[in-house]
Amino acid sequence: MRAQAPSNPPPLMVIAGPCVIESEQLVFETARQLKHVADTRGVTLIFKASYDKANRTSFAAFRGPGLHDGLRILARLREEIGVKVTTDFHEPQHAPAVAQVVDVLQVPAFLSRQTDMLLAAASTGKPVNVKKGPFLAPGDMQGVIGKLEAGGATEIIITERGTTFGYNRLVVDFTGIREMRAFGFPVVLDATHGVQLPGGRGHESGGRRECIADLVRAGTAVGVDGLFLEVHPSPDEALSDGASSLALEDFGALLDQALSVRRALQPSPQSVTAAALARGSGVEAAARRRST
Numbered sequence: 001m002r003a004q005a006p007s008n009p010p011p012l013m014v015i016a017g018p019c020v021i022e023s024e025q026l027v028f029e030t031a032r033q034l035k036h037v038a039d040t041r042g043v044t045l046i047f048k049a050s051y052d053k054a055n056r057t058s059f060a061a062f063r064g065p066g067l068h069d070g071l072r073i074l075a076r077l078r079e080e081i082g083v084k085v086t087t088d089f090h091e092p093q094h095a096p097a098v099a100q101v102v103d104v105l106q107v108p109a110f111l112s113r114q115t116d117m118l119l120a121a122a123s124t125g126k127p128v129n130v131k132k133g134p135f136l137a138p139g140d141m142q143g144v145i146g147k148l149e150a151g152g153a154t155e156i157i158i159t160e161r162g163t164t165f166g167y168n169r170l171v172v173d174f175t176g177i178r179e180m181r182a183f184g185f186p187v188v189l190d191a192t193h194g195v196q197l198p199g200g201r202g203h204e205s206g207g208r209r210e211c212i213a214d215l216v217r218a219g220t221a222v223g224v225d226g227l228f229l230e231v232h233p234s235p236d237e238a239l240s241d242g243a244s245s246l247a248l249e250d251f252g253a254l255l256d257q258a259l260s261v262r263r264a265l266q267p268s269p270q271s272v273t274a275a276a277l278a279r280g281s282g283v284e285a286a287a288r289r290r291s292t
Helices: 024-040 067-081 092-099 115-123 138-150 174-181 209-222 248-265 269-291
Strands: 013-017 044-048 084-088 104-107 128-131 156-160 187-190 226-232
Touching: 013 024, 024 044, 024 067, 024 226, 024 248, 044 067, 044 226, 067 084, 067 092, 092 104, 092 115, 104 115, 115 128, 115 138, 128 138, 138 156, 138 174, 156 174, 174 187, 174 209, 187 209, 209 226, 209 248, 226 248
Parallel strands: 013 044, 013 226, 044 084, 084 104, 104 128, 128 156, 156 187, 187 226
Antiparallel strands: none
C-alpha cells in the first residue's frame, strides 16, 4: 500500500538481526534481546537473518544453513518468540516456500532489478522489501516498483544501502531518500551495509562500524520510515559482515538516538497552533486586501 503522510507518523520500523543464521542458539538469543529492546521503546521490529549468503566474496566463506534448515529455524523463531521475520531469497522458485514462513520477502540488492525475482516475490501476496542495488540511481527504483505492482504487489518497501563510489566504497545519498519517498512507499535506510567496504579486505568485505550511528542519525533526520541494522552479539567474531555489524549491546542506545531525533523533528502542539493561526491571519489579510 502506498505510504501516506500523516501528521503523526507511525512507529519507527526496524529490520534487525545478524547477517546470516550462524546457529539456532545465536539467532534465538539475538532475537529475544532485540525484541525486548524494541518493545520497551514502542518500535516495530522485524527480525532478519539469511539462510544462504549466495554472494560472498570468497568461495570458502560461510554461507549459512541453506533453504530447508534456515526456514525451519526462522519458522520456529517466529512462533516461539512472537516476532515478525524476513529473509532474502535468491531464486524465483524459492519464493513460495519462503513466503510460507516470513512476514516480508526480501529481494537482495544485486538482484533488485531482476524481473523474474520481483514478479515471484509479488506473486506470493506478501509485503516485499527490495534492497536498492548499489548500481542504481534513486529514480531507477520507479521501474522496480512498477514491476512489483504489475505482479500484484501492494505492500512495498525500498531499502537504501549506499551507492558504489569508486572501488570498495559505498556512499549514501540522503537526497535520494527524499526522492524515493516521493514514490509513495516506505523507505528504509540500511545503516550497516551503508558503511560497508565491499571486498575491501581482499578475501572479504570490510566496514567502518564507527560510522553506523552517523548514518542512523542523518537518515532519521531526513525522515526515513525505518532502519535496517545488521546486529551481532560479537561482531568481530561474526561469520559474515562483522566489520559493518552493530554490536547487540549498542542496539538500545542507538535506537534511543534515532527516536530522539525523530521526536525533535515533530512539531509541538504549540507550533502547530501558531502555524495555523498564522495561516488564518494570512487568509484574512488577503481577503481584506481583495475587498479594498
